Amino acid sequence: MKVLYFAGLRTRIGRGEEDVDPPAEVHTVGELMQWLRDRGPGYAAAFAPGALVRAAVDQDYVGMDHSVSGAHEIAFFPPVTGGNG
Amino acid sequence: MKVLYFAGLRTRIGRGEEDVDPPAEVHTVGELMQWLRDRGPGYAAAFAPGALVRAAVDQDYVGMDHSVSGAHEIAFFPPVTGGNG
């Protein structure tokens, strides 16, 4: 399962992309996030309780209860700050 | 007193500008318009009752009860249709 990190999450975790193999009880995006949180201090900071984290599964925005089953890529990032003005 | 006509009013009256010398009882823009109406068929058509006529005194929009006393130029024209889209 490919996981991508952007912006502040990428900075904290120290990488933009990795392949992970979560256990079978990880069914949702929220459960994946909780499981990732235990991989190290950078992850713990990126996914700290209260951190504003958004997710996309296969390049579509999803909620935390969305399934990760069969997903090609799952991305985590802060609320977007594009555009301008 | 200089009077200007624009757009459809100019077309109907057949001129864009003229000097007129209305009698002393013409005090307002509306009275001037009524007086002009009798100058010929083109004027009568331009200032027909119910025609949408707007006016400006010395290049400021005014209502029909505005005074013409001391005015340098008085303009009559239809509602504007500038801009686009």
Next chain:
Amino acid sequence: MIRVQRDDFDVGAELERLTAGRTDLGGLVSFIGLVRGTEDGVRAMTLEHYPGMTERALTAIAEDARSRWPGIELTIIHRFGRLERGDRIVFVAVAAAHRAEAFAASEFLVDWLKTKAPFWKLEERPEGSQWVEAQHEDEERASRW
């Protein structure tokens, strides 16, 4: 900047000019009005205006916009004379610190131009030239402000 002119204008250059020397502007909104071809065969028109009053009226509305949205930069260019289908008629651009002001001020100016700038359109139709009548809808949009 206010201009009333017969000639066309360079939109890119006008937009560059609008923000030149300012670094506090984050949003730039522009409106271009074009001669629209209609189903009943209008291919060109002539825009008549009231020289002198036009510049005076445009300057007044620019000042009104600057007092409603302080700190904005704005440009209004309105053409007159004969224009063909697809030609630019009018250009309104507003630069502001934030986009909401830039959108609001440019809509305000465009609505105002439609109802208050002393211009009149004479359309060239297959059956002859015809003066365009004002749209009630435009008065309604302008009365929002």
Next chain:
Amino acid sequence: MIRVQRDDFDVGAELERLTAGRTDLGGLVSFIGLVRGTEDGVRAMTLEHYPGMTERALTAIAEDARSRWPGIELTIIHRFGRLERGDRIVFVAVAAAHRAEAFAASEFLVDWLKTKAPFWKLEERPEGSQWVEAQHEDEERASRW
């Protein structure tokens, strides 16, 4: 047309392209977002994005706009990479038969870009680089639609 690119763009040429071949368009509204200099010394920023998802998301919102305002033409260009104060970041242009649609559709797209396009700003500040946090106000503006 949707483009996500590192390079700057030619606003005049993009606007010409938008209306080329159409004679039924009367109003053309464009928005340009610029890197705004702030009082606390930001002189440059780097825009990160999510390649692939960005194009996908922009294409989806363009289709949404076309279904809400049928017949419009639109262009969205969003830059990424390092940008300095005064540089163009984003360009949105909508051409429509009437100005009200062009204004509404362009505001819709700009509001949407601020809250949904997967871009993130890293500002260069005197004390070091810092990720910009999202503004609650932008979410509110986008929820209008």
